[in-house]
Amino acid sequence: MSYSRQVTITCENNSSADCSVDAALSIIGGKWKLKIYKSLKSGKPLRFSSLIRELTGISEKMLTTQLREMEKDGIITRAVYLEIPPRVEYQLTDLGHSLDKVFSSLDTWGRAYINRKAL
Amino acid sequence: MSYSRQVTITCENNSSADCSVDAALSIIGGKWKLKIYKSLKSGKPLRFSSLIRELTGISEKMLTTQLREMEKDGIITRAVYLEIPPRVEYQLTDLGHSLDKVFSSLDTWGRAYINRKAL
DNA sequence: CAGTATCCGTGCTGATACTG
């Protein structure tokens, strides 16, 4: 089974701003990516089972898929420890940590939006 | 035809950070929203046909859908001029303009990501 | 424990044709 995705990063007709924003959204968009980022944000490596527990509602398949994509995108690392029982730990890379500003600006805007709607 | 969507903004089990980020992504996520934002960013009101021209590749149906959602979310206004031929102009609201920081942080991160991958 | 394999529904997105 392959986890290939189409992340068209060639810019063609679009301005570079479109392109960069698209690239960013292709990596942090979707239902789970930013939640996974948030779980790993502290820097502490987490195991598969810990992530399943934190991300209430995600299926094993989805978590696997999302983690593989994030690994491919260079956002996280995957460390396999050959033990019994097996242990796999996920951790943010430097590139992953650099999502901090994006996350916080989304968070800030989202909060403001919710407050405004609550009026 | 109704354009209702489910934008679950109740926070339930999730922390407020999850919730706000989700709210933000539900509004600016997707394939076209930020491109439309970008077209209207300057503040100049644009007509339907102008937007179609700028957003290469979008269908009329998609543009209509996206614009209606953004209007509902309070991001843009829709002004109808009862003339012949009809004229409709779209413009960012203050709330829409407040997306500036979100847009630029995505843009900045995306550029950095692309440069990094180009190594 | 940490996955894979398989099946499947829904909704996002698109193409095309038509209308006030």
Place this chain on the structure above:
DNA sequence: CAGTATCAGCACGGATACTG
């Protein structure tokens, strides 16, 4: 000009069962 209506494909996300 600025849409609606209709049909359709396919990717996203989910449920469940199985495995090294």
